Amino acid sequence: MSDFNDFNNPRVAQLPKHLRQFIVDQNYAKYTPVDQAVWRYVMRQNYSYLKDVAYYPYIKGLQRAGLSIEYIPDLQTMNDNLGKLGWGAVTVDGFIPPAAFMEYQAYHVLVIAADIRQINHIEYTPAPDIIHESAGHAPIIADADYNSYLSYIGSIGAKAMFSAKDFELYEAIRALSILKEAVDIPEFEITKAEEQLKEISANMGEPSEMALLSRLHWWTVEYGLIGSLDDPKIYGAGLLSSIGESSSCMSKNVKKIPYTIDTINYSYDITKTQPQLFVTETFQNLIDVLEQFADTMSFRKGGTESIRKAMDSKNPATAVYSSGLQVTGVFSDMGQNDSGELTFIKTTGPSALSFADRQLDGHGKLYHKDGFSSPVGKLKNTSTALENFSSEELYTFGIIEGNTTELIFESGIQVSGTVKAVYKHGDHVILIAFEDCTVKESNGNILFQPEWGTYDMAVGSSIVSVFNGAADKEAYEEITYISDKQTEKIVYDESTTQLHHIYSTVRKIRAEGSDENELPALFKTLKTSYSHDWLCALEILEIVRYKGTNPGLEQEIRAYLEAKALVEPQHKKLIHDGMHVIENPVTQLITEED
Template sequence: MMSNFNDFNNPQVKKLPEHLKQFIVEQNYEHYTPVDQAVWRFVMRQNYHFLKDIAYYPYIPGLEAAGLSIEKIPDLQEMNDALKKIGWGAVTVDGFIPPAAFMEYQSCRVLVIAADIRQLHHIEYTPAPDIIHESAGHAPIIADPDYHQYLSYFGSIGAKAMYSSKDFELYEAIRELSILKEMPDPDPQTLKRAEKRVLFCQKNLGDPSEMALLSRLHWWTVEYGLIGTLENPKIYGAGLLSSIGESKSCMDPSVKKHWYTADAVNFPFDITKPQPQLFVTPNFQNLTKVLEDFADTMAFRRGGSESILKAIECKNTCTAVYSSGLQISGVFSDLRMDKNNELLFIKTVGGSALSFEGKQLEGHGKQVHTMGFSSPVGRLKNFGKALEDANENELEKLGIICGNTAELNFIGGLSLKGIVSSILKRNSRIIMISFTDCTLKDEQGNVYFEPSWGVYDMAVGEKIVSVYSGAADKDAFEEIAPKARSATFHPEYTEHQKRYHDLFRQVRLCRETQNEFERLKDIWTELKQDFREDWLCAIEILEILEQRNIFSDMGRDIRIYLELKASNEPELNKLIQNGFYLISKTHKESAL
C-alpha cells in the first residue's frame, strides 16, 4: 500500500476504500525513458490514422476528454483532472491485479492503469497490461454516458461474483507468463514451464465460476466489443483499439460477427491468439440488459444452498446474508441441507465477522469470532412465521426472554437449549440472539455447539437470500485480497542503452523546438555506427526531414537503410511500412 496516498484531488480516487489501495503504485513518470515516449507516440499515431474511421468514438475528442495526447505518455494527474469532469478517476497498478479487485475499482468509477509501458520489441502487442492498452484503449470512450454507466455497473456486479480457488491459480499463472514474455531475454525453459502452467490451469478449471463467466462477458464487450450492425460494425473494445494488427484483421469476413446476447457467456477466450469470432451490440443499453439477465443467475441474487456451495468452493472470504439482514463474512466450510436442498445450517472456519448493511457489528469482528461461526437457517417448529418477524409477545410465548432458559426446535431437525443473554434488533427485526450455557445438536445427537465453548451467537433468519465474494465490511475485516506473488520486471539499463535513449531525447527536442536540425546528422551517424538494431529513431528523424523538406540526401540514405532492414528482418517489415505510411500522412496533412 502507498505510504502517502495520492488522491490526485479527484473525488472518485479519494473515495476508494482502504482494501483497494494496496494495489496502487506510484506512476514514477520520470522513469519513462525517451524510447518509452517514442513507443507511445508511434503506437498512438498509428491508432489515430488507422482507427479514426473504424473506432466508434471520435478519436481525438475522446483522448482529450480523458486527459491524453498522441505526443506523450499520459501523466496521471492530468488524466485525473480531465476524468473528474465526467465523474471518473484513474490510478496506476503493477500489471495484472486480481479480477475481483479490478471489478471493484470499476464499480468505484476508477480506471486501473498498468504503470509500465511495453518494451520496443513488443511495440505491436504485449501480453502484459500496459499504459497504452489501459489508457489509450479504455479511457477515450469513458466520456460516453451509456458506456461509462455500463462499465461501473459491470464493476458492481463483478465485485460480488464468486470465484473458485482455481480461478486464482489461473490468474497467477497468466500474470507470471505475461511478466516473463515482457522480459528482453527470458530463460526458454522457465518460459516453457510458465506456458505449460497456463495451459494446465485453463484445462483444469472445471465448471466455470461466476467470475470466469463474467470475465467472458467483459472480454467480448469491454475488451473486444463491436457496436453497430453486423455488416458495418465499429470498434469500442479496448483490446482491439490498442492492437493495430487485430483491429484491422478483425474486420475480415473470416472473423465471424454475432449479435451480442447472453449466449456470449458460452464462448471462452484465449488471450494469446486472435479472436475467431466477435460480438456486435446495436447500442450500449443492450450491454446492460445482457449483464442484468446474467446477474439474475448469480449467487448474490439467488442465495440458498447452491450459493453456499459456491462459497465453499471459493475457499476465500465470502458473505452470506440472512433474510433478517444479518451478514456473515468468513471462509465457508460446511452446510447442512434437507432432502429438498433447503438450507438448515451454515458454518465458516477461521476469523469471521457479523455485519448489518455493510457495517460490522460492534463486538463481532474476526478477533472475536476467531474460530469461525455457525448457525441454523430456517423456521421454528410450531411457529407460523419467521423468527426475525416475531414481536415481544410472541418472543415471550417462545420463552425467548433475557435471563430465561429457552428451547428452540427448528423445522430442519436442529434443537437449541440455552440461557438467553441478549436479543439484537435492527430495523425492528431480530437479527441475532445470544445464549450462554448453550447446546445445539441434531436429531441424531451430533453436537454443533456445547456450553464449554462460551457464548453462542445465533444468527436469525428464515433463509440465506444472498451470497457474494468478499467481506460485508471490507475495511473493518481488513480484507487483503489474494495478491500475486510475482512482481513485474523493471530493466536496469546499460551505458550503451542510455546512449540510445539520449538519441531519442535529442530527436524529440529538435521536433518540439523546431530548431538545431543540424544535430540530426550527428544522431544519424551515431545510429548507423553503434545502434544497427534501431528502426524507430531512424523513422523519427526521417519524419522531421520530410516534413521540413531538409537534408534530402540524408533522407534518401535513411529510407534505403530502413527498406533494407524491412526486407532482411521480416518481423520489422510491417512496423517500418507503417512508419513510412505515417510519415506520408503527416506530410500531406501539414501541406494542406
C-alpha cells in the same frame, strides 16, 4: 499506502483501503526516450487508423481524457480531465485480481498499469500496460452509456463468486505476462510458463461466476464491437490499443457474432488474437445482457448452491439471512434437508456479523476469530419466520433475556440455553445470544457446547444472497490477496543508455524545431551501432521529410528502412505503417475531427 495521493480527484479519494493497497506510484521519470517514442508511434498509428473504424467519440475522447500523441500521460493530468467526467485513474503493478479490478470500476476509477510495453511488443502485449489502459479505456469514458455499463459491470463483478482455481489461473496469467515483458528471459522459461497456463486452463472444471463474468467483460470492455454485423465499430480497449489487431479484427477471417447472453459460452486466450468478436447494437444491450447474467448469480439467488460456491472459493464471502443479518467468513460446511434446503451454515477462522454492510458492535473478526455457525430455517410448529416474531411470539417461545429455553427447528436442530440478548433491527429479530448453550442436530451430532462460550445464533428462515468478500470491508480490514510476483524492473547497460540519448536528441530537435545538422551523424550511429533499431530511423525520416532541407539524407533513410523491411519481416508492417503516417500526418486528422 501511507502517503496516499488522490490527485485531488474525488473518485480516487473515496477508494477504500482494501483497494488502495494495489496502487503504486507512476514514477514518470522511469519512462525512457524509447518508451516515449513507442507511445508516440502507437498513438500516431491509432489516430491515423482508428478515425475510420473506432466508435465515434474515441478521437475526441482521447483529448477529453487528457491524452496526447506526443507524451506518455501523467496521472495528475489524466485525473484532472477524467474528474470532469466523474471518473479517476490510478496506477498498479501489472495484473491485479479480477475482483479488485472490477471493484475499482464500480468506484468509477480506471486501473492503469504503470509500465509500458517494450518496442519488440509494440503491436500487442499480453501484459497490461499504460497504452492499453489509458489509450484503450479512457477515451470511451466520455460516452455516458458506456461509462454507466463500465461501472455497473464493476459493481456486479465485485460481488461475483470465484473458485480457488481462478486464483491459480490469475497467478499463471500474471507470471506469463511478466516473463513476456521482461528482458533476456530464456525461451524455455516462457514455454514452461505457457505450458503451466495451458494445463491450469484445461483443468478449471465448471467455470465460476467470476470466470463467466470475465468472459462478458473480455468480449465487451476489452474486445467489443458496436453497430451492425456488416459495419461494426471498435470500442473495446484491447482492440483500440493494439495497432495490429485493431486492423486485423476487421477482416472477414474474424467472425462477427451478435452479442447476447450466449457469449458467456466463449472462453478466451489472452496470448492469442481473437478468432471471433461480438457486436452489440447499443451499449444499453450490454446492460440488458449483464442483467440477465446477474439474475443467475449467488448475490441474487442465495440458497444451497450459493453457499457451495462460497465453500469452493476458500476465501472470505458473505451470506445474507432473510432477516438482513450478514455473515462474513471462509465458509467450510453446511447442512441440508431431504429437499436440499439449507439447515445450517458454518465458517472457519476470522468471521464477522453485519447488517446493511455495517459491522455489528462487538461482532468483528477478533470476537469471532474461530469461525461462526448457525441454523437456517423456521422453528417447528409455527408458520411465522423467527425474524418476524412479535414480542408476544418471542414470549411464547421463551425468548426473553435471562430465560432458559429450547428452540427446535424444522430441520431437527435443537438450541438449548439461557437467552443473553435479543438483537433487533427495526421490526426484525436478527440475532439471539445464548449462555450455557448446546446446539445439536436431530441425529445427536453436537454443533456447539456450553464450554465454548457465548453462542450467537443468526436468525433467518433462508439465505437470500451470497457474495464475494466482506459485507463491511473497512471493518473487516480485508487485505485482498496480492501476488508475490512483481513485474520486472529493467536496468540499462551503457550501449542502451547511449541509444536512449539518440532518441532524446531526435525528440528535442523535433519538439524545439532546433538545428537538424546533428541528424546525419545520429543516423550514421544508428546504422553502425544499433542496426536492430527501426523506430528512431523513422523519427529522423519524419523530421527531414517535413523540413525538406536535406533530400539526400531523406532518400538514404528511406532506402535503409525499405531494405530493413525486406530482410526483417517482423518489422515490415511497422516500418511501412510508420512511413504511411509520415506521408499522411496526424495533425491534419486532429483538425478534421475538431
